[in-house]
Amino acid sequence: MKTLIYSLTGLIAVFHIYIVWLEMFAWTTRGVKVFGSKAFPTELFPKTKTLAANQGLYNGFLVGGLIWSLIIDNAEWSQNVGLFFLSCVAIAGIYGGLTASRKILYVQAAPALVTIALYLIF
Numbered sequence: 001m002k003t004l005i006y007s008l009t010g011l012i013a014v015f016h017i018y019i020v021w022l023e024m025f026a027w028t029t030r031g032v033k034v035f036g037s038k039a040f041p042t043e044l045f046p047k048t049k050t051l052a053a054n055q056g057l058y059n060g061f062l063v064g065g066l067i068w069s070l071i072i073d074n075a076e077w078s079q080n081v082g083l084f085f086l087s088c089v090a091i092a093g094i095y096g097g098l099t100a101s102r103k104i105l106y107v108q109a110a111p112a113l114v115t116i117a118l119y120l121i122f
């Protein structure tokens with residue numbers, strides 16, 4: 001079961017690596033295609049590039065913590081660090097789902113919550 005938990009944690013980290021890239025380096029190109037005019041008008045993407053990069057940096061910290069949890073040798077510390085960073089991902093996903101787009105609940109919060117539940121059950 002630990003393999004499944006670590007695999008899910010790794011997948012969540014990989015997803016956030018994509019978000020880091022999108023927000024920090026591809027906001028005005030791929031970001032427009034991913035978020036489109038549903039997020040906000042297309043002409044605002046260049047104006048919000050610095051803001052998006054800041055968000056990407058925060059996602060990078062989440063990635064760092066998730067990866068850190070996977071390389072810690074002590075099982076108890078690994079779980080504690082994993083639970084903390086997965087909780088951060090879940091809280092951010094819930095907030096984003098309630099304030100920005102319901103889709104965020106499914107692509108960010110739900111995987112983190114499932115992984116947290118698995119950590120706590122097993």
